[in-house]
Amino acid sequence: MASPCELLMALPQERKKQAEQLAHLAAKEVWRIEETYSRYRQDNLFAQLHRHPDQPQRVDAETARLLNFADQAWQLSEGLFDITSGVLRQVWTFDGSDRLPSPEAVKALLSQVGWDKLHWQSDAPTTEGEVGGGWLTLPTGMELDFGGLGKEYAADRALGLMMQQLEADQLPFSSQPGLLVNLGGDLACSGPADKGKPWRVGIESPAEDDQTSGVLEISCGGLATSGDSRRYLIHKGKRYSHLLDPRTGWPLEGAPRSVTVAAPSCVQSGLVASLALLQGSRARAFLQETGLKHWILE
């Protein structure tokens, strides 16, 4: 994970040891998720899934939950949120230059993009809503990309495991500390730093010419930002954002530079922020519709 990560815990000095245990637990979980789903490794679950195209493969419960999430997000966004769109990176490089890909190259890749082109069959959930696994068939040339939700998922998981540990430790209830996980700007938080005192989080302004950074307050829940001012192309005076429409393979127009959303969990924040950006010029209206707290940078 190539971004700064931090853990904040409102614990007194005397409980340093416990803080260290929690930090260890959280870091281990983040590394585990990174190792499992990174597309830069050859020896992980992710690589294994891509090694056998066109064959039904059994996936574990966690992967099934992630794929179900991706499926629902795809439905919800009417095809805009698509974890198979990562292959478009082969022709698009958002380095601030003016190098646009040729329309033919983009078109050629589109046959490998589309959630509706792969076959995913989740096991039926139990009465408790638990899913044990599922069957996935990835057509040749198609690639999954968990980058759009992995960091948010890891933040929620890390926080959840720490909270579970605190519960198991049967701490005095009045001293349940507020915890905050920050994975490169994607936050998950269990409670305020101190009674009634929210955590104050600096959010780097995405505008490259703006050195100031905003300070947001978060007491509980998730916070995620989508959008990146440093990834774009400028061709003949027109700015192309790094956000690609998986249906056309071309950048979306009119989207804000960045959207930050506060939702009950980090994955929800991240999903809403992504979905909002994918709405292009409708982003603001979409965010208002969700009723969630949000910050938009045009």
Place this chain on the structure above:
Amino acid sequence: MTKKLDKSKAPLGSTLAAIGCALLQGLPNQVQAGELEKWDVDAAALIYSESDSRVQAAEPVISATRNFDSETKLNLKLVLDTLTGASPNGALPSDQPQTFTRPSGNGSYTTPAGELPLDDTFRDTRVAASADWSAPLSRDWLYSVGGHFSSEHDYLSMGTNASLSRYLNQKNTTLTLAGGASLDTISPEGGLPVGLSPMAVKGSTGFSSDFAASRSGSEDNKQVTDLLLGVTQVINRRTLMQFNYSLNLADGYLTDPYKLVSVLDQPGGTTQEYRYESRPDSRIKQALFGQVKYQLGSGDVADLSYRYQFDDWGLNSHTLEFKYRWDLGRHYLEPQVRWYTQSAVDFYQPYALESQVNAGLDEVTADYRLGDFDAWTLGIRYGYQVSATQEAYTRLSLYQQTTGDFSSATTPASGDDIPDTTAVMWILGYKF
């Protein structure tokens, strides 16, 4: 199977919530643990019992807070009081049986020789309701507005209040300015007694005209204005300090319409008659309050506070209180000790002399609550965290008020003749 887009979507908010929960299956998450409870309810019952069958009170209280976000909330509170029992009527014990006309003028009651005269007609039900709204004005400003209403058969109170708080130093300092105003209407049983008029004697020939002469009108009112200036300072991660100055102005009818004063022929002599008490019609109270809360490494909290109150009636009081909250996992224990002392108002005397009355005494009270006394409160609170959002608690406290001898050149009295109060208070409550 190929995926088809489903156009018949559920509302965005509910769909998102469902998705997030499924993904984090099996883990506690911030949604469950920390999501702002929309409603916080505290339901409690208080039982107050004074010794010697004096005042007994039962008081169910329900307080509900609707949280809109971490700083915006509406609090609604409803209290129902039932008071029964007897309360000292102000007269001094005597070596003769004493007969008193009831405040209504209908009937009388007799106190045996040597006993403290208690008015046993004391019975009332009070309903009180209040609403308070507080919300941020901006990142550093918070305001609140509220109102209250309280009604008993002889008393009605209505008021409003408002406050403005300013956060400084990254919310480590809070300055508060608060104000309140209320208008109370007093309509005593039997009408308003004329201050220092003689109590009409039931069964005497001129009772009707005497009783009528001791009354003027059926109701009166008082206006109360409150002002508070406060500063709360976070000293460090463990220590919090608070200082307040408050001003309370009361104007109007401040007399207790049911209190009498024994009139004696000479200091320590024999009771000749009873007069109705009379107090000034304005009072300015001021108070200084300081509090330190300290959290120990174990999670325990020590809380020390002191209040000095003084007014233009000459009453000064000091309150010193210490509480210690012991954290025992899901349980806690909180012992409390409070010491209170006050000096009497200038016009307090346990009884009056005939010579004083004849010389035109115009302000007097023998109400022991305005006299000199010391009081101790010892209490213990126990709480049990039933779940993350539910707590059951109970508190038992003992109150002991003692009065010393009243030393005075004109109206000296033994402390034995001035009422003391011993009371037990028990609260049982549940927060959810």
